[in-house]
Amino acid sequence: MREINIHEAKTHLSRLVEEAVNGEPxxxxxxxxxxxxxxPLTMAEGPAIERLGALEGEFHIPDDFDRMGQEEIERMFYGEE
Known part of the structure; x- marks a missing residue:
């Protein structure tokens, strides 16, 4: 990618912007x-960002998820009752 000094950029801004739009950043x-x-604004800048929820509908979380293994955990902490 070419590098242009700021003075030259100010002098030739219109031409340089047009070149950038045509694929020469x-x-x-x-x-x-x-x-x-x-x-140019239409030029892609790297890979797309993956968003949360990309796998929506692919997994099922049971309603008792937050209580799964509760009895075993209680036995580990409190022993057998």
Whole structure:
């Protein structure tokens, strides 16, 4: 990806933006230090974020889920009664 100094970017901004829209993103640098990357808004930026709920309907959680194994756990803590 090409790097352009900030003065050149200010001078040729319209042309550079048009080039970025046409698939040629660039980096604007100040004093040789990269500052920003210019890319078109329609350009994909990495993998899509997976959202919670992607497996909705694939699993069944029993109604007594929060009580499963309760008797065994109580025996472990309190012993046999």
């Amino acid at each position: 660039f980096i604007i640098a100040k004093a040789g230090k990269p500052m920003v990357k210019v890319v």
